[in-house]
Amino acid sequence: MVVSKSSKPYQIFREQLKKTLANDSSIDISIDVIMIDELNQVFLDDVDSDSYKLLVTVGSKAAKKMSQLDSKKAVLNTLLPKRSYQLIIKEVDNKNLQRYSAVFIDQPLSRKLDLIRIALPDIKNVGVILGPSTASRKKELSDIALKKNIRIESKTINKTGELLSTLNDVLDDNEVLLTIADPVVINRSTLQSLFMTSYMKRIPVVGYSRAYVRAGALIAVYSTPKQLAQYTGELIVDMLKGSKMAARKLYYPKYFSVSINERVARSLGLFLKSESKIQSDMQLKEGGS
Amino acid sequence: MSKKFNCSCLVRILTYMIILTTSQNNYADEIDNLEDEFLSDVPVILTGSRLEQPRSEVPASQTVLTSEMIEASGTRDIPSLFRLVPGFQVARVNGVTAVTYHGNSDIYSKRLQVLIDGRSVYTPLFGGVDWSDLPISIDDVERIEVVRGPNGVAYGANSFIGVINIITIPPDLAQGNKLIVEGGKQGTGRMYYRYGNKDRKLSYRLSVEAKKNDYYRGVADDERRQKINIRGIYNPDTVNTLDFSAGYITGDNSKGDGRVNDPFRREDITSYYQQLVWTRQVSNIEEVKLNFSYNYHRVNDVWDAFFPIPANLLITPPPAPIPGIIVPYQLSLSGFEKRYNFEYQHTKRFSKQFRAVWGAEVRLDQVSGIYDFGYFNTADTIDNHLYRVFANTEWVANKDLNVNGGLLIEKNDITNTNFSPRLALNYHLKPGHTFRSVASIAYRTPSAFEDRANGVIDLGGIVLPPFDQNILFRGNQNLKPEKMTSYELGYLFEMPESRSSIDVKLFYERIRDIISDFEDKTATDADNEIDPAYITGGKTDTWGIEAQAEYRPGRKTRLWVTYSYAQLKGQYIEKRLVNGTFVSRNLSGSVPRHTVSFLVSHKLEQDLSVSAGYYNVSSMKWVGGDETGGYNTMDVRISKRIKAGSLKGRYEVIIKDALKSYFDFDRAYKKEPVVLVSVSMEF
Numbered sequence: 014m015v016v017s018k019s020s021k022p023y024q025i026f027r028e029q030l031k032k033t034l035a036n037d038s039s040i041d042i043s044i045d046v047i048m049i050d051e052l053n054q055v056f057l058d059d060v061d062s063d064s065y066k067l068l069v070t071v072g073s074k075a076a077k078k079m080s081q082l083d084s085k086k087a088v089l090n091t092l093l094p095k096r097s098y099q100l101i102i103k104e105v106d107n108k109n110l111q112r113y114s115a116v117f118i119d120q121p122l123s124r125k126l127d128l129i130r131i132a133l134p135d136i137k138n139v140g141v142i143l144g145p146s147t148a149s150r151k152k153e154l155s156d157i158a159l160k161k162n163i164r165i166e167s168k169t170i171n172k173t174g175e176l177l178s179t180l181n182d183v184l185d186d187n188e189v190l191l192t193i194a195d196p197v198v199i200n201r202s203t204l205q206s207l208f209m210t211s212y213m214k215r216i217p218v219v220g221y222s223r224a225y226v227r228a229g230a231l232i233a234v235y236s237t238p239k240q241l242a243q244y245t246g247e248l249i250v251d252m253l254k255g256s257k258m259a260a261r262k263l264y265y266p267k268y269f270s271v272s273i274n275e276r277v278a279r280s281l282g283l284f285l286k287s288e289s290k291i292q293s294d295m296q297l298k299e300g301g302s
Numbered sequence: 303m304s305k306k307f308n309c310s311c312l313v314r315i316l317t318y319m320i321i322l323t324t325s326q327n328n329y330a331d332e333i334d335n336l337e338d339e340f341l342s343d344v345p346v347i348l349t350g351s352r353l354e355q356p357r358s359e360v361p362a363s364q365t366v367l368t369s370e371m372i373e374a375s376g377t378r379d380i381p382s383l384f385r386l387v388p389g390f391q392v393a394r395v396n397g398v399t400a401v402t403y404h405g406n407s408d409i410y411s412k413r414l415q416v417l418i419d420g421r422s423v424y425t426p427l428f429g430g431v432d433w434s435d436l437p438i439s440i441d442d443v444e445r446i447e448v449v450r451g452p453n454g455v456a457y458g459a460n461s462f463i464g465v466i467n468i469i470t471i472p473p474d475l476a477q478g479n480k481l482i483v484e485g486g487k488q489g490t491g492r493m494y495y496r497y498g499n500k501d502r503k504l505s506y507r508l509s510v511e512a513k514k515n516d517y518y519r520g521v522a523d524d525e526r527r528q529k530i531n532i533r534g535i536y537n538p539d540t541v542n543t544l545d546f547s548a549g550y551i552t553g554d555n556s557k558g559d560g561r562v563n564d565p566f567r568r569e570d571i572t573s574y575y576q577q578l579v580w581t582r583q584v585s586n587i588e589e590v591k592l593n594f595s596y597n598y599h600r601v602n603d604v605w606d607a608f609f610p611i612p613a614n615l616l617i618t619p620p621p622a623p624i625p626g627i628i629v630p631y632q633l634s635l636s637g638f639e640k641r642y643n644f645e646y647q648h649t650k651r652f653s654k655q656f657r658a659v660w661g662a663e664v665r666l667d668q669v670s671g672i673y674d675f676g677y678f679n680t681a682d683t684i685d686n687h688l689y690r691v692f693a694n695t696e697w698v699a700n701k702d703l704n705v706n707g708g709l710l711i712e713k714n715d716i717t718n719t720n721f722s723p724r725l726a727l728n729y730h731l732k733p734g735h736t737f738r739s740v741a742s743i744a745y746r747t748p749s750a751f752e753d754r755a756n757g758v759i760d761l762g763g764i765v766l767p768p769f770d771q772n773i774l775f776r777g778n779q780n781l782k783p784e785k786m787t788s789y790e791l792g793y794l795f796e797m798p799e800s801r802s803s804i805d806v807k808l809f810y811e812r813i814r815d816i817i818s819d820f821e822d823k824t825a826t827d828a829d830n831e832i833d834p835a836y837i838t839g840g841k842t843d844t845w846g847i848e849a850q851a852e853y854r855p856g857r858k859t860r861l862w863v864t865y866s867y868a869q870l871k872g873q874y875i876e877k878r879l880v881n882g883t884f885v886s887r888n889l890s891g892s893v894p895r896h897t898v899s900f901l902v903s904h905k906l907e908q909d910l911s912v913s914a915g916y917y918n919v920s921s922m923k924w925v926g927g928d929e930t931g932g933y934n935t936m937d938v939r940i941s942k943r944i945k946a947g948s949l950k951g952r953y954e955v956i957i958k959d960a961l962k963s964y965f966d967f968d969r970a971y972k973k974e975p976v977v978l979v980s981v982s983m984e985f
Binding site: 017020022072073074077092093094096097100101118119133135136138174175177178185186188194196199201202204205206208209210212213214215221222224225227228229235238274276277279280281282283284 | 333334335336337339340341342343344345346347348352353354355356357358359368369370444445472474475477478500502733734796797798799800801857948950984
């Protein structure tokens with residue numbers, strides 16, 4: 014397992030993954046962990062040897078580094094957004110593509126819309142702002158929304174300077190703002206205007222991380238590093254048990270959490286179900302469909 | 303050495319520029335940090351002080367005028383917006399605009415507190431607010447929060463019948479360039495320009511406005527104003543915020559009615575302010591705020607008057623009267639006022655059940671009639687020192703009941719010490735349904751003019767027959783503060799997800815010790831008359847019911863409706879007869895029985911929208927005005943948005959007072975339809 018960074022989320026991920034693997038009694042798995050900046054030739058030479066069956070990367074940096082390696086080993090990229098995975102895979106030779114499976118950090122769009130359906134059942138009009146790197150998801154978004162009986166208005170901006178006026182338009186016509194990670198739309202310097210404008214117009218924001226909920230989003234569905242590691246562990250066990258190691262598979266996180274900013278909810282006068290109730294309703298819905 | 307430094311600096315800048323311009327194409331950097339979006343922490347943006355109290359927990363009746371409503375109303379002056387607040391009346395006469403709640407006012411409406419970003423603009427000289435001289439434009443306004451009812455517990459004296467808090471746009475939300483040009487009938491014209499910029503820690507905006515308006519036809523009351531203001535917010539780190547603002551306004555307007563001693567002339571005004579607010583987010587549950595501000599306002603209005611002097615009183619010299627019978631004499635209605643204010647406020651949530659805000663305020667108001675023949679017969683400033691301490695607590699007794707209790711103690715040079723308490727209960731029947739009951743006491747301090755006015759015409763010993771002792775006006779240092787006791791019962795129904803709500807309020811307001819100017823015939827001077835002088839002694843009791851509702855029939859339509867029913871019993875002292883008896887003037891007609899407003903906006907297509915505001919005010923008589931007989935009026939607006947590349951714009955056509963002509967104060971000042979065309983651009 015190659016890890017991108019040593020900060021807390023990566024540590025938690027590492028520890029949980031080890032624990033999950035250790036707890037599984039059906040198969041005996043040993044795992045070697047190496048930090049990306051400790052990578053040395055000895056290890057790299059060893060990668061292709063029989064001592065490792067699967068290469069797990071944690072974070073985008075490690076995923077990228079390993080994708081540049083000339084190896085035949087199956088790779089499971091974890092703790093990275095779908096967008097990074099796509100960018101990395103673009104550079105990979107087509108015949109090697111099958112080796113790269115991934116567990117994304119981001120939530121599937123259908124889950125985000127389920128969140129809105131369940132937490133804010135009276136809301137019918139959802140606004141979304143896409144940027145250059147998410148513009149391609151416009152169609153996917155409206156298809157899923159159609160299935161969920163939600164009306165989505167998505168507008169695309171090409172540069173950050175266009176955000177405020179587009180945001181105003183979208184907020185005027187919709188009852189909730191759904192955020193989708195795109196560095197042109199949402200970054201540290203736009204976050205303030207985004208949350209404040211929405212709040213002033215009394216439009217709740219649906220975020221995609223716990224930090225955003227603390228900063229001012231009303232609600233978010235996200236997976237913690239621990240949940241991601243748990244799922245990754247289960248997948249690794251399956252992969253090592255099964256025979257089709259090489260088949261490329263992409264997974265959205267199975268386990269997720271819902272977090273609500275109670276103060277924002279109260280200030281907007283919204284009465285929401287509890288976090289755990291929303292979460293279990295969502296799980297029920299996913300299980301049923 | 304320095305040359306080398308400059309050189310390496312230049313290289314570094316160039317390197318940065320290259321990195322910056324290329325980094326967008328450099329996908330490697332982007333990939334490495336993409337997951338940070340999901341994993342890293344960000345500063346709290348909607349902090350405690352930015353979050354408004356939930357409407358169902360506000361311990362008062364509140365109306366919020368949002369930017370959406372302001373836009374839909376088509377209004378270009380801030381006071382006219384208050385027609386959208388239940389129970390409010392607005393009038394303009396003779397270059398002065400008055401805004402009052404539940405009538406009971408003259409044109410100088412002194413019982414309403416007005417704040418801009420928390421800074422009081424209530425004038426210490428006469429009391430009330432100079433609406434024409436606010437240093438901000440309506441396009442600088444983000445929203446306006448109106449507390450209907452006294453709020454002395456939060457803002458001290460003069461937050462008497464209500465409080466208007468105007469909140470300007472934070473610089474973060476006013477980025478780029480915006481230009482508005484508009485013009486219309488009755489000499490209406492306006493240019494507004496705004497620029498905003500920011501970097502990681504600092505954001506600022508600057509706006510300028512030039513505005514003119516001839517107002518009423520056939521009356522010399524045209525007005526011109528030029529203003530500039532700046533606001534910046536600096537966030538050195540995630541816990542401290544410095545919010546600074548400054549503004550300047552200058553202008554002139556017509557005065558006078560053309561008579562010999564009130565000739566046509568120009569009045570000049572200048573006003574400016576500076577404010578610095580430092581907020582420190584001590585923790586998630588605790589915040590400290592320091593607010594320093596300075597206001598200056600000056601009016602210059604001086605003219606020559608001519609008093610006929612009987613031959614037997616002629617003395618020469620001095621002064622040297624025009625041979626015959628006329629003395630030219632300079633009269634002045636000029637003055638300046640300065641306010642230095644410092645406020646400390648501490649907010650803390652002690653537990654889930656208990657939250658408190660407490661603090662202190664120190665203020666110095668200085669006013670002067672400028673000339674020694676002015677308002678106070680002295681060249682010195684009249685000073686008023688003010689000290690306040692306050693505490694407000696919110697106790698969540700159980701999940702259905704909030705109890706708000708607070709007290710403000712104020713000491714000032716004019717009325718000494720007053721206590722303004724408030725107790726409020728908010729009971730949540732079930733989600734979306736809240737009952738509230740509020741009881742509070744507030745005071746209005748006599749203005750410097752009511753307290754200390756001394757308008758003496760000194761003709762070097764000559765006493766003019768129309769003016770005994772040549773006194774034009776006289777204050778009274780024995781005035782008590784006016785006292786308001788208010789009780790209200792409210793019910794709030796909310797459907798937040800469709801943003802529809804209804805708020806109904808039953809109220810009873812009891813005002814005692816009303817100050818009025820009166821004629822005192824017992825004065826033992828030459829002609830037994832001094833006018834005006836001030837006296838305490840009037841009283842009113844007002845009760846009624848009012849409601850506001852917001853409704854969204856569909857995505858494209860918004861509707862706001864208000865209604866107010868009010869009845870008033872009471873009077874003020876108008877005269878003291880020679881035999882010593884007081885004569886009172888009945889005030890019951892000073893509040894309109896019914897006030898109605900409708901504001902509707904509808905989007906016809908993506909870029910085309912229409913809106914209309916309808917206002918009905920039943921008959922009332924302002925103190926000093928005429929019985930209006932009731933009136934209906936309507937403003938209509940059509941707005942079309944245009945887009946050309948990165949340029950965004952909007953055309954607007956507004957017809958103000960589109961129905962028949964009417965008057966809201968004095969029958970000589972008739973409002974007639976005015977067409978206004980506006981073009982705005984953002985780039």
